Amino acid sequence: MPELIAIGTSHHVAPVAVREALAVAPEQVPALLRGLHTDGTYGEALLLSTCNRTEFYLVPQPGGPEDPWPDLVARIGRARGVAPPALDPAAVERRADTDAVRHLFRVAASLESQIVGESEILGQVKDAYRLAVEARTTGFLLNRLLHWAFRVGKRVRTETALEQGSSGVPQAAVELASHIFAHLEAKTVLLVGAGQTAEAAARSLLARGAGRLIVANRTLYRAQQLAIDLTEAGGPRGEDDAAEEETPRPAPQSQGAPGAARVATEAVDLDALPEAVAQADLVITSTGATEPVLTHGALAPALARRTRPLMIVDIAVPRDADPALGRLESVYLYDLDDLDRLVERNVARRRREIPKAEAIVDDEVRQFHRWLASRQVAPTIHLLKRRLRSIRRRQIDQYGSRFADADREELEAFSEAMAKRVLHHPIALLKHLATDGTTSQRLATVDLVRRLFDLDTLEDGEDTDDATTEAADEDDAGNEP
16 A cells, blocks of 8 residues: 555646636635544545645555545535536546655656746645645655655755746736737736736736736735735825835826836725626636636627727636637637747756756655665664664763673673563554554554654664674564563
């Protein structure tokens, strides 16, 4: 039975329609994870659900299903309140143990992202871990694994140039828009959603000289706050702006660095979407809604009267824009799958840095594998016996001269019996966990024993035991003390 399973789907094997059918909203994740954990199927569980992947990282329990995917899909359906989708088996990616570790490290390093080098994924992995911790479905293995993955992501970002010049999905959406509109200064851009993705898109738009931004959000206050943040991002504000800092400002705001074109920002709620869309030249939508917020029924009457084109870039999963809008004569609708050509170009641009990042991942996988192997029962028992023999030998060498030669044999026998007595219960517990304990229990207990007796220094070769210790280990490696 594997100690770790990674199973799910991603943009590598599934189109956006499949991915959105499996996307789990953050508020749905804790209950789903608790269900996996409390019914005894998995000792630990974490779900990473983004616009490009839905992946479970699981520590299985004995007697669990040979193929967990059908059960996981059914649980996703129940969490979302919809019938689970029927999936092509080829759209499911399964990994175990070292392959699962390597995959997570590659995800955290953005090597598995649709746009290699994007910066959002590491934050998404951290969010997934936070939800699992809050649901209390992580244990010793996943806690260590996820913190190790964070380290891998940080190493790749600090030791390579993989992220330089990179762009995530929001920036790619803006880049796609720049191919349609030669200049954004005279265009009105509508951002639907006010989360991190929308903010990233907005900042990319400002960098490309967008002239007017409208932020629409279900919560008007959040839209107003993002509009204020975007205003402040453009450069020093005047005294009038500073005086208004403590109050939300829904009215249009001006921003811009000295010498740059000014941009107006405005905030509206979703009820005002038809009017906002009517004003817009470009719409970038990225809400967390489970149903389309840009519907054909609500927008078609106004859009049918348009004489200028409207570009909609839908980067949400599930999709925010009704696909029927793309059939209107004046509307050009794009979704995540339409970013593939840009993805390929960005990957090619950063291809030189990918081998460096992969080398870091491989190095960290080897280190994690060595650490995990060291937390197995057999090598720990071996080192535990070695540690007690080392202590016994040193004490005899230090105090043995105080005993007569005739008593040395009894001293040796007494000290050996004492060491075995000290070892009896720790080794019995370790052997019990090796056969009847969960993976998390075994790893946590082994780790505690290794730290209590400082066994890692023995494995690193820092102990100076004599050759008889090693010989004794070989003699009774399989014996109960």
